[in-house]
Amino acid sequence: MITSVLVANRGEIACRVFRTCRELGIRTVAVHSDADAHALHARVADTAVRLPGAAPADTYLRGDLIVKAAVAAGADAVHPGYGFLSENAGFARAVLDAGLVWIGPPPDAIEAMASKTRAKRLMGLKPLTDVTEADLPVLVKAAAGGGGRGMRVVRHLADLDAELAAARAEAASAFGDGEVFVEPYVENGRHVEVQILADTHGTVWPLGTRDCSLQRRHQKVIEEAPAPGLAGELEEELSALAVRAARAVDYVGAGTVEFLVADGRAHFLEMNTRLQVEHPVTEAVFALDLVAEQIRIAEGHPLDSTPPRARGHAVEARLYAEDPSRDWSPQTGRLHRLALPEGIRLDTGYTDGDDIGVHYDPMLAKAVAHAPTRTEAVRKLASALGRAVIHGPVTNRDLLVRSLRHPEFTAARMDTGFYDRHLPDLTEPSPDPHAPLAAALVDAHRRSRFGGWRNVPSQPQTKRYAMAGQEHEVRYRHTRTGLEADGVRVVHADAHLVVVEVDGVRHKFDVTRYGDQIHVNATALTALPRFPDPTTQHAPGSLLAPMPGTVVRVADGVTAGSAVKAGDPLLWLEAMKMQHKITAPVTGTLSELCVVPGQQVEPGALLAVVTETF
Template structure:
């Protein structure tokens, strides 16, 4: 009987497991690194144990430290969550050797499937050996872990060595294992998976299918259940293969078998021996709590002979602090306000006032909508995202809304190349032209008490902002009656928090919030610009500035000051939020300055290098 549980993880998965624990009367213990000392998962647990340090290798990837924390806190069970040590057989053994209950599959099953190379061998498959031009395109893939880390698509043979080196480095950082392999890359396939649940009495449930084809950097962004449009024979085949994989390793607990589907052909990818980020869509469709089922299985209870009947459709979107238009660059800073409509399920590890740091994955939350039909679920989720209040760093919210409403997605014709084809169009700015005026009028409201209007005609008040990466300027005037006016717009109401404008007979309201120079007018994010720009903030043409805080992990071979470089050539790599980000030459020319060295910590806007254009 589990009475006290330690979750060997962080963020939204730890909070989600704690929620089930509270419902079941199980006492909870969190572990946290130093940057996570005030994180939501550490605050909501009944007890929390510090893991000294910041880097994952020193904290959430230190199996011995976590087992010691569980013993010290009096836990009698450990749940690994997902990511970090969730697919580490040695960690599972260490938990069992300490006399604790392991809420997961047997170490032997993890060992058999945690390495994708060994899993393929078990399923009668093998990775590619020596790669030739005829094999292209290929996918370099980390043997351990998941979440898109340690994966690179290679379309030119000359890029293979660089891709292997980069993937190894990223995999070692994220999973503590730098092993990678190469397999054929299937263009325009669908990523489809089967959730399984297995007990210790020989029962294995295949819990429908999930489609996870909308991906960036091979990491899922939108998931749904059931996978739409699959022929019944193909669905049956996927279920059969998933159950076969589970039985092959005497699997116990919750797991996922993943496939790439091209036409009516299913290609085995891997088996994840853990809970998946997208498990809520399966829970919604089957009316289950998979975490609660994991606890029951760990306590020895048997599953019924058959799973519950599937009902309706569920869609999940992952909300990230990132800029999709700038190569998905992660964003950091204070999350001032975060609120989501009650119409959808919210799994998150953040709340108002939390800081989004550089050490971990930039996912803020998962929003899940369930409805009788797919069309209704999609509409419900898109509306909830649009109505959410997210004040803080830039997120992928607008991209998610646009993706959910894209014809290729709504008609279920999507595949894993969706963002390769549509990202530019989906991230094309569609700024609200009245948002800057609303921001300016809200800011001017309090100032009007200090004599904004003058008896002598004068120039209008001018405010400058950046919005969607572009600079914009608005003008307004104070009236004799103490109000505000702007050309072409009727100001119905204006105070510091609410502005109502009427344009061509259409009235719209704007909720405005300001945090220093950062302003939010409804869903539009603006940055107020100073009246007189700081000349010291200017950089020479060709300057490469750090797009995020992080660590310089390596500089490309042969790249030194004075070297000739080509436009698009990789110069160096930054690591932030457990992923590598490539910095390339903006133009062909001469590298006149290189200020970055491996191991160097940089902040946003740090000058990394300067490339002088060659005429």
């Protein structure tokens, strides 16, 4: 019997595993980097062990340190979560060699399937070797790990070598393994996967399908179960292939077999020998706790001869601290508030007041809705996200709501090219036009004896705010009857709530301020000073760091004085385990290059200046 579990991971998945352990009466052990010393997963565990350093290679990828931590903390089992070492056969063997229980598949099964190249050969497929123009487009893919890291779409043969090098570097940084391979890139297919669960007694459950087609940078954004609109014969084929893959390697535990579905055919992608990020939708539909099942299987308990029946539909959305309108750039800073309405499952590694750092994935939480039908589940999740209170850095919340309400998604006609087609429309700013007025009225209440009688009307007051990249000026005045603004009747205003009437319709605004940052319902604003600070002005053509990170390399041949074309890559920033390409904004001359490889930069730091050629 397992009595104490160390989770060799961090953030949301560590908290998720700990939750089940507590329900089963199992003691929990966390490991944490220095950057995660005060993270939620380290706080909620019964015991926490420090891994010195911040970079994954020094901490969560150090299997030797994690095994030592488990032994020192008295754990008798290790759960790997997902990512990091979850598909590392060497780590699994080290856990077993230390006399600990490994809550995962046998190392040999991991070895056979965790490398996507070996998995394809096992399923009778081969990666491309000598790529020609006729093979394009192709996908460069990391052999280890997942989450979209180490993946590149190549459409021009001249770009292949550079993209191979970039994918190797990103894969090595994220997984400790720089092996990559090349396969044909199927445009606009559906990403469909099958959850399996296998015990040590020969029983394998196929637990239905999931659709994970809505992706950015090959990383899933919205997932659902079951995958909608599949023909019955195709569903049976997918389940049969998944069971075949599991039996081929004597699989044990939870795993996922992934496919690309196009033209009614299933193309095998890979088998993930671990729990998936999107496992909650399967849990909701089958009324299962997959983590509890993993633990029971690790203890040797058998599964029933047949899996439970599926009921209803579930949809999950991944909430990221990122700006989709700025090339999905990750965001950092203080998460002041995160709350969703009741009836929605929220899996997160953050609580109010936590800081979102630069070292790890920018996912804040997963929101999951379950309902009798797909239509009801999608509507329920979209409404809950729209009403969620999220105060802090920019997130993809608006994108999620619009995606869930998009006609292609509601009609289940989505594919992996969804965001390539619709991103500009989905990220078009649509802030509430009355948000600046609501912010100004709350500020007026705080600064004056609001509601006091005045014999003479006051002079108009002016406030300036930045909202959705534009400056907005608000004018209002104190009158004998209260506050007044052009065309708007102020019904109520206090330190947090504003009610205004426009053309006979009342609108309510909840207003919260953190320094210069103001949240009015779902709209974020920044209070601006009356007079701009001239020291913050930058020359035209200035390239500023969109996020905190490390300059990992400068493009070959690029130096001050180089001629560049709009869109040419100039340098790469690494932040949150991803590399972000910084390109020339205009055609002209690189008049200044202000950084060097290895340099740490903060948001807004000047990277380079390109002088446009007219």
